[in-house]
Amino acid sequence: WNTRDELLAKVRAQMHEKRYVHTLGVAASARELAARFGADPEKAELAGYLHDYCKCWPVDKMFEILVRHDMPAELLEGEKELWHAFAGAIVVQSDLGITNPEVLQAIRYHTTGRVGMTLLEKVVCVADYIEPNRNFPGVEEIRRLAETDLDAALILALGGTMQFLIEKQKTVFPLTLLTYNDLISLKK
Numbered sequence: 001w002n003t004r005d006e007l008l009a010k011v012r013a014q015m016h017e018k019r020y021v022h023t024l025g026v027a028a029s030a031r032e033l034a035a036r037f038g039a040d041p042e043k044a045e046l047a048g049y050l051h052d053y054c055k056c057w058p059v060d061k062m063f064e065i066l067v068r069h070d071m072p073a074e075l076l077e078g079e080k081e082l083w084h085a086f087a088g089a090i091v092v093q094s095d096l097g098i099t100n101p102e103v104l105q106a107i108r109y110h111t112t113g114r115v116g117m118t119l120l121e122k123v124v125c126v127a128d129y130i131e132p133n134r135n136f137p138g139v140e141e142i143r144r145l146a147e148t149d150l151d152a153a154l155i156l157a158l159g160g161t162m163q164f165l166i167e168k169q170k171t172v173f174p175l176t177l178l179t180y181n182d183l184i185s186l187k188k
């Protein structure tokens, strides 16, 4: 790809329409948050376009990529919902030639976060929750916090996800909890 339109055509081909609309929303929100909080708006927008690149891929295809790249058993044996983030960071590198490590990290950690998240990683993670097409209980409060306090928005978002997982009796991936704890301790 050489232009944004060529890149977006590649992205569009990986997913159904609703996911693509979400993708464009995340890119726009990420750009806006980056400008607000002092991250690089171009990198934020790019990571937004690519963050769910593998989301609609068959799980077998993601699994194979993750195994080939020696991902930890914890990830391979755990929730498949998390695979698209880790596979995505690998695939955009090999298929699209994305090499910027900050952008790749923002894609890799957009679902779980990680301890010591960069500003760009936080921006993409929060944008994923608050993009205009999102509509879940509590989203307005996360949007409101994201006007002024990115960490507070992320704490509420991750806390809500963990609450949701617990209600559904799904496993909480250790990294999700570690990220949450890290953000809470930074607040104190």
Ligand code: DGI
Pocket: 052, 055, 079, 081, 082, 085, 110, 111, 112, 128, 161, 165, 170, 171, 172, 173, 174, 176, 177
């Ligand atoms: O890909 P999106 O739907 O835009 O959003 P996402 O990448 O943030 O989350 C994808 C899914 O992953 C979402 O349904 C919640 C789930 N998830 C996030 N953290 C965890 C998790 N699922 C499990 N089992 N454990 C987690 O820690």
Ligand code: FE
Pocket: 051, 052, 055, 084, 085, 110, 111
């Ligand atoms: Fe995702």
Ligand code: FE
Pocket: 022, 026, 051, 052, 128
């Ligand atoms: Fe997403």
